[in-house]
Amino acid sequence: MDEPSNGDLPGPGPxxxxxxxxxxxxxxxxxxxxxxxxxxxxxxxxxRGLLAEKGYAGxxxxxxxxxxxxxxxxxxxWWPSKADLFIAVYAADKAxxxxxxxxxxxxxxxxxxxxxxxxxxxxxxxxxxxxxLIAEAQATGSALEVLREKxxxxxxxxxxxxxxxxxxxxxxxxxxxxxxxxxxxxFHWFQLLTGRIxxxxxxxxxxxxxxxxxxxxxxxx
Amino acid sequence: MDEPSNGDLPGPGPxxxxxxxxxxxxxxxxxxxxxxxxxxxxxxxxxRGLLAEKGYAGxxxxxxxxxxxxxxxxxxxWWPSKADLFIAVYAADKAxxxxxxxxxxxxxxxxxxxxxxxxxxxxxxxxxxxxxLIAEAQATGSALEVLREKxxxxxxxxxxxxxxxxxxxxxxxxxxxxxxxxxxxxFHWFQLLTGRIxxxxxxxxxxxxxxxxxxxxxxxx
DNA sequence: CTTGATCTATACGGACCGTTTCGTTAAGTC
DNA sequence: GACTTAACGAAACGGTCCGTATAGATCAAG
Numbered sequence: 001m002d003e004p005s006n007g008d009l010p011g012p013g014p015x016x017x018x019x020x021x022x023x024x025x026x027x028x029x030x031x032x033x034x035x036x037x038x039x040x041x042x043x044x045x046x047x048r049g050l051l052a053e054k055g056y057a058g059x060x061x062x063x064x065x066x067x068x069x070x071x072x073x074x075x076x077x078w079w080p081s082k083a084d085l086f087i088a089v090y091a092a093d094k095a096x097x098x099x100x101x102x103x104x105x106x107x108x109x110x111x112x113x114x115x116x117x118x119x120x121x122x123x124x125x126x127x128x129x130x131x132x133l134i135a136e137a138q139a140t141g142s143a144l145e146v147l148r149e150k151x152x153x154x155x156x157x158x159x160x161x162x163x164x165x166x167x168x169x170x171x172x173x174x175x176x177x178x179x180x181x182x183x184x185x186x187f188h189w190f191q192l193l194t195g196r197i198x199x200x201x202x203x204x205x206x207x208x209x210x211x212x213x214x215x216x217x218x219x220x221x
Numbered sequence: 222m223d224e225p226s227n228g229d230l231p232g233p234g235p236x237x238x239x240x241x242x243x244x245x246x247x248x249x250x251x252x253x254x255x256x257x258x259x260x261x262x263x264x265x266x267x268x269r270g271l272l273a274e275k276g277y278a279g280x281x282x283x284x285x286x287x288x289x290x291x292x293x294x295x296x297x298x299w300w301p302s303k304a305d306l307f308i309a310v311y312a313a314d315k316a317x318x319x320x321x322x323x324x325x326x327x328x329x330x331x332x333x334x335x336x337x338x339x340x341x342x343x344x345x346x347x348x349x350x351x352x353x354l355i356a357e358a359q360a361t362g363s364a365l366e367v368l369r370e371k372x373x374x375x376x377x378x379x380x381x382x383x384x385x386x387x388x389x390x391x392x393x394x395x396x397x398x399x400x401x402x403x404x405x406x407x408f409h410w411f412q413l414l415t416g417r418i419x420x421x422x423x424x425x426x427x428x429x430x431x432x433x434x435x436x437x438x439x440x441x442x
Numbered sequence: 443c444t445t446g447a448t449c450t451a452t453a454c455g456g457a458c459c460g461t462t463t464c465g466t467t468a469a470g471t472c
Numbered sequence: 473g474a475c476t477t478a479a480c481g482a483a484a485c486g487g488t489c490c491g492t493a494t495a496g497a498t499c500a501a502g
Contacts, residue, residue: 029466030479030480031467062459071482073479074479137414138276185411186404189410190407193358250498251449256448293491295448
C-alpha cells in the first residue's frame with residue numbers, strides 16, 4: 001500500500017490550554033508528527049472485521065472509526081476512498097496467501113492454483129474485500145481506475161506466469177497467453193460475483209480442461 | 222401517454238389551493254384500484270434518465286421519485302429493491318434490442334452477437350443498469366439472488382442457443398456447451414466491469430477464436 | 443354506497459457522508 | 473529548553489438517502 005504522504009494539511013487549531021484529563025489508558029494519542037502504527041493496525045483490523053461481518057453493504061467509515069476507536073479524519077487522511085481501504089485489507093492478507101504451483105503441466109497447475117485462490121476468497125476476508133472493490137468500481141470512476149491500473153495487474157501476474165511458463169514449455173501458443181488469461185480471469189470473476197466459488201471441485205477441473213484445450217489446439221504444429 | 226385528467230385538474234394540493242393553470246405538469250392521481258400505467262412509465266423513464274446521467278453511485282429512490290413526480294411509496298410498492306428497478310430498466314430496452322444471428326457457423330454467430338451486445342451495453346442505458354445490478358448484488362444478498370435466479374437465466378438463453386445449435390451441427394461437443402457458455406459469459410462480465418467494452422473489435426474475434434477452438438477440439442472424433 | 447387498492451405529498455427517525463473545529467500529544471528542529 | 477510541525481480522538485456540521493408511516497383524494501368493483 002502506498003503512502004499518500006502529502007504534506008498538504010491544514011494547520012492544527014490554535015493552541016489553548018485546559019481540559020478534563022481523566023481518561024482510560026486505552027486512548028491512542030498522537031505519537032508526534034508521524035503516523036502511529038498502532039492506529040493504522042487498529043483501523044485495518046476494524047475494516048477487516050466489519051467487512052467480514054457485514055459485507056459491502058454494511059461497510060461504513062463511521063463504523064470503522066467507532067470500532068477502531070479512531071477519528072474519521074484519521075481514516076480519510078490515509079485512505080481517501082473506500083476502495084483504498086479495501087485494497088489495503090486485501091493486501092494485508094495476501095502476504096501469507098497463495099502458493100503458485102509449477103508442476104510442469106498447465107492443467108495441474110491451474111487446478112491447484114484455482115483451488116487455492118477460491119479457498120482464499122471463500123475462507124478469509126479478502127474475498128469480501130475483492131467483491132466490495134469491484135462493486136465500488138461500478139459506483140465511482142476513481143475506484144474503477146484504481147481497480148484496473150493498480151489492483152488488477154498485481155493480482156494477475158501470478159496467473160500470467162503459469163500461462164507464460166506453459167507457453168515456454170510449448171504447451172500452448174505464446175500468442176494465446178493473453179486471451180486465455182483474460183478468459184480464465186473472467187470465469188473467476190463470474191463465479192465470485194454470482195456467489196459460486198464453493199461449487200463442485202469437478203467444475204474447476206472441467207473448466208481448466210477447456211482452457212488448456214483451447215491453448216493446446218492453437219499451438220504451431 | 223394518456224393523461225386521464227389533464228382537462229379539469231381536480232385541485233392540485235390542498236382543496237383551496239388555486240392557480241391550476243400555472244402548474245406545468247399535471248398531477249397523476251390514482252386511477253382507482255389498479256396500477257396507473259402513466260405512473261409506471263414516468264418512474265421507469267426517470268430511473269432510466271437518472272441511471273444514464275449519474276450512474277450507480279448517483280442513483281437514489283428519492284431522486285427517481287422527484288423526477289417522476291411520484292411518491293416514494295408508489296415506487297417501493299412495485300419495485301421493492303433497487304435491483305428490481307434496474308432489471309425493469311434493462312428489460313424495457315431489451316425488447317427492441319439484440320438480434321440473434323444464425324449463420325450456421327459458431328464463430329461468425331458469436332462475433333456478430335457479441336458485437337451487438339457490446340454496442341447495446343455501450344450506447345444505451347441498459348449497460349449501466351447491468352453494471353448497477355451486479356454492483357448491487359455484491360451489496361445485498363437478495364439482489365444477488367435476483368440476479369442469479371431471475372435475471373441471468375433470461376439473459377443467457379440467447380447465447381446458449383448459439384452454442385446448442387452449434388453442438389447440434391456437430392461443431393462442438395454437447396458436453397462442453399455449459400462450460401463454454403460460462404467461460405464466455407465470464408469474459409463478457411470482465412470486460413464490462415472493467416470498463417472495456419469499447420476495445421478493438423479484433424479482440425472479439427480473437428476471443429471467439431479461442432472459445433470455438435476449445436469447443437472444436439473437444440468433439441468426439 | 444361501501445370497500446379497497448392506488449395515487450401524491452409530507453414527515454419521521456436513523457444512518458452515513460465528507461469536512462471542519464478543537465484541544466492534546468509528542469517527535470523534530472534550533 | 474522553546475518552538476514548530478503534524479497526527480491524534482472527539483464532536484459536530486449540513487447534507488443526502490434510506491425505508492416506513494400517515495393522510496387525504498381518486499376511482500373501479502361489488
